[in-house]
Amino acid sequence: MGEHDRGAPRVTRAPCGPALETRSLTRRFGRRVVLDGIDLTVARGSVVGYLGPNGAGKTTTMRIALGLLRPSSGEVRLLGGGRPSQGATRARVGYLPGDFVAYPSMTATDYLSYLARLRPPFDARTTTTLCERLRLDPDRRIGTLSHGNRQKVGIVQAMMHAPDLLVLDEPTAGLDPLVQHEFLALLREARDRGAGVLLSSHVMSEVEAVADTVAIIRDGRLVAVDDVARLLATAGRRLELTFTDAVPLDALRTAQGVRHVDVTGRTASVEVTGSTADLLRRAAPHGIERLRTHEPDLAEVFASFYPPTGECR
Amino acid sequence: MTSGWAAVLARSLTDLRRPVAAWATGVSAIVLLESALWPTVRDMPRLDDLLAGYPEALTEAFGLDAMSTGPGFLEAELFSLVLPGLFIAFAVTWGTRTFAGEEESGALGPVLASPLSRAAVCTAKAAALLLALATLGLVVAVVTTVTSGIFGTGVGPARAAVGALALVLLGGELGLLALAVGAASGRRAVALATATVVAVGSYVLYVAALVVDALADVAAWTPYDQALRAGPLTPRVPGSFAWLVLVGGLVLLAALPALRRRDLRA
Numbered sequence: 001m002g003e004h005d006r007g008a009p010r011v012t013r014a015p016c017g018p019a020l021e022t023r024s025l026t027r028r029f030g031r032r033v034v035l036d037g038i039d040l041t042v043a044r045g046s047v048v049g050y051l052g053p054n055g056a057g058k059t060t061t062m063r064i065a066l067g068l069l070r071p072s073s074g075e076v077r078l079l080g081g082g083r084p085s086q087g088a089t090r091a092r093v094g095y096l097p098g099d100f101v102a103y104p105s106m107t108a109t110d111y112l113s114y115l116a117r118l119r120p121p122f123d124a125r126t127t128t129t130l131c132e133r134l135r136l137d138p139d140r141r142i143g144t145l146s147h148g149n150r151q152k153v154g155i156v157q158a159m160m161h162a163p164d165l166l167v168l169d170e171p172t173a174g175l176d177p178l179v180q181h182e183f184l185a186l187l188r189e190a191r192d193r194g195a196g197v198l199l200s201s202h203v204m205s206e207v208e209a210v211a212d213t214v215a216i217i218r219d220g221r222l223v224a225v226d227d228v229a230r231l232l233a234t235a236g237r238r239l240e241l242t243f244t245d246a247v248p249l250d251a252l253r254t255a256q257g258v259r260h261v262d263v264t265g266r267t268a269s270v271e272v273t274g275s276t277a278d279l280l281r282r283a284a285p286h287g288i289e290r291l292r293t294h295e296p297d298l299a300e301v302f303a304s305f306y307p308p309t310g311e312c313r
Numbered sequence: 314m315t316s317g318w319a320a321v322l323a324r325s326l327t328d329l330r331r332p333v334a335a336w337a338t339g340v341s342a343i344v345l346l347e348s349a350l351w352p353t354v355r356d357m358p359r360l361d362d363l364l365a366g367y368p369e370a371l372t373e374a375f376g377l378d379a380m381s382t383g384p385g386f387l388e389a390e391l392f393s394l395v396l397p398g399l400f401i402a403f404a405v406t407w408g409t410r411t412f413a414g415e416e417e418s419g420a421l422g423p424v425l426a427s428p429l430s431r432a433a434v435c436t437a438k439a440a441a442l443l444l445a446l447a448t449l450g451l452v453v454a455v456v457t458t459v460t461s462g463i464f465g466t467g468v469g470p471a472r473a474a475v476g477a478l479a480l481v482l483l484g485g486e487l488g489l490l491a492l493a494v495g496a497a498s499g500r501r502a503v504a505l506a507t508a509t510v511v512a513v514g515s516y517v518l519y520v521a522a523l524v525v526d527a528l529a530d531v532a533a534w535t536p537y538d539q540a541l542r543a544g545p546l547t548p549r550v551p552g553s554f555a556w557l558v559l560v561g562g563l564v565l566l567a568a569l570p571a572l573r574r575r576d577l578r579a
Binding site for chain 2: 057063066069070087088090091093095097098100101102103105114115117118119120154157288
């Protein structure tokens with residue numbers, strides 16, 4: 001059968017169905033609803049950035065996906081129908097908890113080979129390569145490592161068995177920029193060999209750099225799931241127009257796609273969605289001295305889903 | 314997943330190497346010192362008169378009436394309180410730490426997210442605990458036998474083995490209780506409190522029953538009674554030891570369904 005096809009890649013199961021799929025996933029702790037009907041899909045060969053403030057439900061989603069928590073209702077399917085409670089399914093998942101803790105008295109080498117025995121296959125070369133690329137000295141006791149270096153141990157253990165699904169809860173916390181860069185390269189490689197990746201992060205630039213899709217969660221509900229590119233396109237772009245004379249406020253306000261105009265002296269700061277053509281056409285006759293545009297980034301998109309907090313100052 | 318089970322067992326045993334070495338040194342020193350005292354005690358003039366002067370309750374609790382023989386002396390001085398207490402302390406401390414403690418610290422998270430089932434992780438840790446206790450028991454049996462040869466306490470290999478087995482089974486039952494409650498609840502404090510209450514409560518009941526005959530039937534259900542009533546430095550294995558094995562095993566088994574269903578804190 002297919003397993004023995006000449007030249008076929010070594011796969012244990014035909015890749016069908018998404019790497020991770022949740023249906024109406026709901027979780028309550030007492031009366032508090034932490035997850036409320038989450039429908040989230042991580043396709044194979046894709047990276048989904050999972051964004052939300054602390055306490056929004058990201059970690060709970062991930063812990064349910066690994067079978068560490070039980071959902072109150074709804075369900076999770078992994079790698080084409082598997083359940084988190086099945087050991088054979090978990091064997092193909094790599095997981096980095098948000099607060100990764102390893103046995104402090106063990107060296108990284110011992111710890112990694114311990115986990116490898118729980119979760120074969122173990123490829124010593126892959127593990128060594130991962131350690132080298134992340135600049136981790138595997139012979140030191142984990143208890144003597146800095147926070148960032150311990151985090152590297154967590155990343156290596158999540159990736160060393162080349163899993164088909166990676167569930168990573170804030171993986172780059174504590175990593176220096178060089179290692180972060182290398183980590184993102186590792187993620188892209190995992191995606192390119194067909195793994196699905198669910199990645200939660202507070203670092204928007206990192207998600208923007210690596211994610212194909214972004215899912216934004218607020219108070220236990222998904223408020224947006226979309227391509228990164230499309231999200232950015234729909235987000236407001238900011239143009240700063242400095243006029244030779246007074247700002248033609250009415251002309252700017254009535255232009256297509258303009259959401260908001262701020263004026264400081266002869267400079268207007270205009271927020272616009274979609275095409276800027278109509279705005280520029282209307283502004284041009286009034287003499288534009290200088291034009292600056294600010295492309296939106298994911299942080300602005302993300303912020304747009306969250307109202308400013310409270311009224312404290 | 315037998316290789317995974319063996320890996321957790323091996324890992325736990327590695328973890329236990331130092332504590333077991335330290336406790337083995339401690340109990341050996343205690344047995345050695347106590348045995349070395351025997352010749353002096355044996356040669357004390359009017360030892361029986363002295364013992365007769367003790368309150369009845371104390372005499373009963375520590376078997377002081379038998380203190381004029383070597384085995385009676387060691388039972389009174391070591392095997393009725395000090396060694397059981399040490400074995401229980403070791404077992405309960407480790408039983409609490411190995412599951413609930415590791416779960417609370419977060420270190421168990423990656424292990425429980427592995428393909429290995431929760432029950433397998435728990436039983437592997439139980440096996441490690443029992444092996445560690447068996448090692449300590451072996452040390453006690455050997456040191457007791459060897460010192461008997463030196464100081465003439467008259468505790469032969471058979472009596473020493475049964476006495477050590479009593480310690481292993483008593484520590485084992487309470488250690489498994491701590492492990493099981495920790496695995497079922499995920500809370501270190503609950504595990505420690507439960508095992509401590511059962512250990513202290515059963516000891517109090519055991520001692521009370523030695524004085525108040527009416528309590529004897531109830532006390533027969535306590536692990537202390539089952540482990541120590543027969544001596545425990547007797548040449549033959551008492552039938553009551555079977556209860557310790559049975560209850561220890563059942564307590565562990567009973568925890569597994571709860572462990573399988575509950576939310577993990579790791």
